[in-house]
Amino acid sequence: xxxxxxxxxxxxxxxxxxxxxxxxxxxxxxxxxxxxxxxxxxxxxxxxxxxxxxxxxxxxxxxxxxxxxxxxxxxxxxxxxxxxxxxxxxxxxxxxxxxxxxxxxxxxxxxxxxxxxxxxxxxxxxxxxxxxxxxxxxxxxxxxxxxxxxxxxxxxxxxxxxxxxxxxxxxxxxxxxxxxxxxxxxxxxxxxxxxxxxxxxxxxxxxxxxxxxxxxxxxxxxxxxxxxxxxxxxxxxxxxxxxxxxxxxxxxxxxxxxxxxxxxxxxxxxxxxxxxxxxxxxxxxxxxxxxxxxxxxxxxxxxxxxxxxxxxx
Amino acid sequence: xxxxxxxxxxxxxxxxxxxxxxxxxxxxxxxxxxxxxxxxxxxxxxxxxxxxxxxxxxxxxxxxxxxxxxxxxxxxxxxxxxxxxxxxxxxxxxxxxxxxxxxxxxxxxxxxxxxxxxxxxxxxxxxxxxxxxxxxxxxxxxxxxxxxxxxxxxxxxxxxxxxxxxxxxxxxxxxxxxxxxxxxxxxxxxxxxxxxxxxxxxxxxxxxxxxxxxxxxxxxxxxxxxxxxxxxxxxxxxxxxxxxxxxxxxxxxxxxxxxxxxxxxxxxxxxxxxxxxxxxxxxxxxxxxxxxxxxxxxxxx
Numbered sequence: 001x002x003x004x005x006x007x008x009x010x011x012x013x014x015x016x017x018x019x020x021x022x023x024x025x026x027x028x029x030x031x032x033x034x035x036x037x038x039x040x041x042x043x044x045x046x047x048x049x050x051x052x053x054x055x056x057x058x059x060x061x062x063x064x065x066x067x068x069x070x071x072x073x074x075x076x077x078x079x080x081x082x083x084x085x086x087x088x089x090x091x092x093x094x095x096x097x098x099x100x101x102x103x104x105x106x107x108x109x110x111x112x113x114x115x116x117x118x119x120x121x122x123x124x125x126x127x128x129x130x131x132x133x134x135x136x137x138x139x140x141x142x143x144x145x146x147x148x149x150x151x152x153x154x155x156x157x158x159x160x161x162x163x164x165x166x167x168x169x170x171x172x173x174x175x176x177x178x179x180x181x182x183x184x185x186x187x188x189x190x191x192x193x194x195x196x197x198x199x200x201x202x203x204x205x206x207x208x209x210x211x212x213x214x215x216x217x218x219x220x221x222x223x224x225x226x227x228x229x230x231x232x233x234x235x236x237x238x239x240x241x242x243x244x245x246x247x248x249x250x251x252x253x254x255x256x257x258x259x260x261x262x263x264x265x266x267x268x269x270x271x272x273x274x275x276x277x278x279x280x281x282x283x284x285x286x287x288x289x290x291x292x293x294x295x296x297x298x299x300x301x302x303x304x305x306x307x308x309x310x311x312x313x
Numbered sequence: 314x315x316x317x318x319x320x321x322x323x324x325x326x327x328x329x330x331x332x333x334x335x336x337x338x339x340x341x342x343x344x345x346x347x348x349x350x351x352x353x354x355x356x357x358x359x360x361x362x363x364x365x366x367x368x369x370x371x372x373x374x375x376x377x378x379x380x381x382x383x384x385x386x387x388x389x390x391x392x393x394x395x396x397x398x399x400x401x402x403x404x405x406x407x408x409x410x411x412x413x414x415x416x417x418x419x420x421x422x423x424x425x426x427x428x429x430x431x432x433x434x435x436x437x438x439x440x441x442x443x444x445x446x447x448x449x450x451x452x453x454x455x456x457x458x459x460x461x462x463x464x465x466x467x468x469x470x471x472x473x474x475x476x477x478x479x480x481x482x483x484x485x486x487x488x489x490x491x492x493x494x495x496x497x498x499x500x501x502x503x504x505x506x507x508x509x510x511x512x513x514x515x516x517x518x519x520x521x522x523x524x525x526x527x528x529x530x531x532x533x534x535x536x537x538x539x540x541x542x543x544x545x546x547x548x549x550x551x552x553x554x555x556x557x558x559x560x561x562x563x564x565x566x567x568x569x570x571x572x573x574x575x576x577x578x579x580x581x582x583x584x585x586x587x588x589x590x591x592x593x594x595x596x597x598x599x600x601x602x603x604x605x606x607x608x609x610x611x612x613x614x
Contacts, residue, residue: 049415100602103414104350108554109598112591115547119587235547239422246419276433283426290420291408 001305002298006167006254009261010160017156024152026264028224031159032217034260037244038166039213042206044250045174047186048102051238052110055094055117056211058233060087060218062121062128065228068136076139080219087215088208095207099200102189114233121230133229136222155224162220163257166213170253173209182206214241243282247289249296258297320458322576328464330572331472332531336545337552337564338475339523345559346496346516348414352421353401354524355546356428360397361525362541363436365389365532369443379449383467386446390529394522397428402517407510425546433539442536468530475523476565482519492516496559551594557604567605 013031017024040053060083067079098109121128128134138146141154173179181202184192189199222228231237240263248259266285270278293300336358343351368385405420447463454460482489494502495512503509527545528537535541552571556563571590578589585592597605 047413047415049418097599101598104418104558105554105598105602107415107418108550109595111547112551112554112594112598115591116588116595119591120584123584123587236543242419242422277430279426280430283423283430286419286423286426287405290416290423294412294416 002252002254002301005301006164006257009257010164013160014157017153021149021152024156025224028152028156028159028220030260030264031163031257032220032224033240033244033263034257035159035163035166035217035220036214037241037248037259038170038253038256039210039217040238040241041245041248041250041253041256042170042173042182042210042213044245045179045186046182046203046206048106048203049242050110050210051107051235051242052112052114053210053214053241054233054235054237055110055114056087056091056214057218057221057237058114058117058121058230059090060084060215061222061228061232062134063087063215064219064222065134065136068139069134072137074139075143076141076223079139080216080223083219083222084212084216087218088212091208091211091215092204095204095211099203099207111235111238114238115235118230118233118235121233128230131230133227135227138226139223152224155220159220162216166216167253167257170209170213174253178202178205243286245296246286247296249293249298249300251295251298251302255296255298262297317457318580320456321460322580323573324458324460324465325579326573326576327569328468328534328572329576330568331468332527333549333552333572334472334565334568335475335530336524336527337549337556337568338479338561339520339527340549341553341556341559341561341564342479342523343517343520344553345561346492347406347513349406349417349421350414350550350558351401351517351520352418352546353397353424353428354421354520354549355542355544356425356432357393357397357521357524357542358528358531358545358549359432359537359542360393360428361390361528362532362537363432363441363528364393364525365529366441366443366537367436369445369532370441373445379446382446382449386529386532387526390526391522393525393528394518397525398518398521399514401521402514406517407513425542429539429542432542436537438539440536440538442532444533446533464534468534471526471530472565472568475526476561479519479523479561488512488515548590551590554604555594555597557601557607560604560606563604563606 013027017027036053036057039056040050043050063083063086064079067074067082094113098106101109122131124130138148138151140146141151146154174182181192181197185199185203192199218232221232244259244263245256246259247262248255248257262285263282266281267278270281274281289296295302336354339357340351340354343349343354365386368389369382372382372385401421401424405424406417409416409420447461450461450463450467452459453462453465483493484490491502491507491512492515494505494507495509499509552564552567555571556567571593574593575586575589578586601607
């Protein structure tokens with residue numbers, strides 16, 4: 001059922017973008033949010049909420065911007081590749097330290113690191129362009145130079161394909177031994193250690209994976225916007241990723257994207273009818289989700305399916 | 314760097330640490346007793362500041378004495394603490410009591426988002442400030458440095474009074490000892506006849522008032538703008554985590570450490586100013602994973 005929703009959604013995104021060209025940018029942005037939230041939701045399986053994952057979006061985005069500036073004419077796909085590699089490497093390095101912490105400290109340490117980088121990006125004018133950020137020209141994609149409309153179509157296709165691939169990959173991962181052990185950290189870490197597994201190693205793997213996903217989304221953000229500012233690494237961005245991941249639920253990889261849809265809809269609705277209080281609407285949504293559906297949209301769908309199965313039996 | 318600048322930096326740092334400490338004190342108290350990291354604490358800081366400014370502006374046409382103007386600040390904080398503290402505790406937290414701490418944290422995060430917009434609806438986006446008290450209290454001079462007595466004496470004094478008051482409350486009053494008992498073991502305390510629900514409310518309102526007090530005391534020195542609450546909550550988190558969650562005396566030292574280092578950074582390397590508190594926190598947590606003043610806890614299997 002959830003897989004069906006996923007495929008229908010992917011096809012729908014492409015159809016929408018093809019029929020209504022104006023919808024391409026919001027669709028790409030929404031899917032980027034979904035990709036980043038998917039990264040955050042991996043850590044949530046271990047019961048760990050990071051309030052600083054936007055750090056990796058910033059790393060991915062600035063990698064793209066630096067590449068574009070250092071090597072004009074570099075292919076967009078290659079930039080994206082570097083964005084993923086660099087953010088995964090950063091995740092591997094930072095991960096060594098942060099996987100020692102759990103709960104509030106894990107969240108806060110991530111937040112602190114992202115705040116340091118965010119502050120530095122805004123101040124180091126010579127390197128990062130300060131708060132004005134860095135502009136980058138539209139790069140060639142896979143060797144072909146594209147006009148604006150075609151470039152956006154290509155990006156949309158790329159984002160949809162990466163989303164589908166990543167959902168599949170995360171689902172595979174969560175059913176693997178490492179993935180099952182990861183949720184063991186949430187239920188009982190001590191028992192996991194007694195079974196002979198290193199909780200830190202398992203956390204570290206998950207952390208690198210989550211950094212890679214957020215980095216990819218950051219790189220895509222940079223390409224679609226053509227502008228990278230420190231705001232991409234701000235703490236409220238991290239908060240939005242957490243928000244979406246909670247909304248969707250971490251039980252299935254699709255959750256992040258379902259959450260992103262709700263997030264975008266609430267945002268659009270608020271922008272159209274209630275300007276100025278969209279944050280309040282998001283907050284109220286979150287309160288209702290936590291009280292009524294603590295496992296998110298995915299949890300609701302699963303429960304429904306369980307009830308259906310029960311009736312048939 | 315000459316002596317005057319050093320003294321000026323110390324004065325800045327102490328004054329800033331005083332504000333930071335009041336906010337962190339509320340945060341760490343609520344965590345210590347209820348095990349909840351209250352993200353909405355930042356909104357309480359902002360509301361405290363706005364309320365104090367509004368009340369001061371309201372009182373100004375009557376030309377009130379200085380003492381009355383000073384009294385407005387804690388009164389505004391208490392008002393905000395009782396009203397909003399009760400709303401958050403009874404409206405949000407009590408509904409998800411005993412659930413995963415992360416969900417409780419997200420709940421207060423949601424509350425913070427709502428309150429941020431409420432604040433924008435009530436006070437708009439233009440800056441609010443009420444600096445009247447500062448000019449009334451005049452300045453103090455030491456060596457070659459002149460500083461406002463409000464910032465150099467009153468704010469640190471207020472911070473120390475809050476600290477001593479809280480310590481006295483927790484150690485020597487019946488209600489305070491009940492709070493400590495609940496912190497120690499909630500079930501046992503309930504079995505002994507302590508109303509844990511009421512203690513929870515009392516703690517939360519007390520913590521909320523301290524957060525608002527930080528804002529109210531800050532109101533005359535800076536102008537309140539949207540986003541002030543968000544900056545403060547992240548910063549006071551850094552203080553509380555550096556000190557060790559729930560450590561009251563630790564928070565005092567951590568505030569001083571972060572306040573002074575930040576002030577030093579302002580004069581020596583201004584571009585590092587914003588990053589310094591977090592760098593301190595990261596460095597401390599790398600060496601002592603539970604904070605500087607944490608106490609060892611038994612592992613539960």
